[in-house]
Amino acid sequence: MERALGPDARFREGLSNGQINLPRCDGCDKPHFFPRINCPHCGGTALTWHQALGTGEVHTTTTVRRRPESGGDYNVCMVELSEGVRMMSRVDGIAPADVKIGMPVAVFVGDIDGAPAVLCKPAEG
Numbered sequence: 001m002e003r004a005l006g007p008d009a010r011f012r013e014g015l016s017n018g019q020i021n022l023p024r025c026d027g028c029d030k031p032h033f034f035p036r037i038n039c040p041h042c043g044g045t046a047l048t049w050h051q052a053l054g055t056g057e058v059h060t061t062t063t064v065r066r067r068p069e070s071g072g073d074y075n076v077c078m079v080e081l082s083e084g085v086r087m088m089s090r091v092d093g094i095a096p097a098d099v100k101i102g103m104p105v106a107v108f109v110g111d112i113d114g115a116p117a118v119l120c121k122p123a124e125g
């Protein structure tokens with residue numbers, strides 16, 4: 001018998017394979033996040049996991065102050081994926097103060113403190 005992974009464990013398993021996978025409801029065809037065992041839109045329990053496109057935009061952004069010797073300030077944001085779901089992330093590659101709401105970003109699986117995490121970088125073009 002296949003071992004059933006809980007929705008959160010299944011999401012994290014995707015991350016450890018370098019994939020951002022989202023549950024999408026077979027009933028109403030809407031994705032959701034964070035992962036649940038039934039659809040928050042219609043209550044359906046038939047969910048199929050799909051890999052996210054890896055694009056989105058910054059929904060909210062905060063600069064977290066940190067001493068330079070600890071790595072300096074960094075960004076924490078809520079990113080809205082093109083699929084319409086939002087998740088906590090961080091925009092890397094630019095100064096935290098340059099991260100703007102509505103900024104298009106590429107969303108990918110990176111590494112925070114040795115654990116796979118959803119990260120963003122400014123979209124090209």
Ligand SMILES: [Zn+2]
Pocket residue numbers: 025026027028029030039040041042043044
């Ligand atoms: Zn649904």
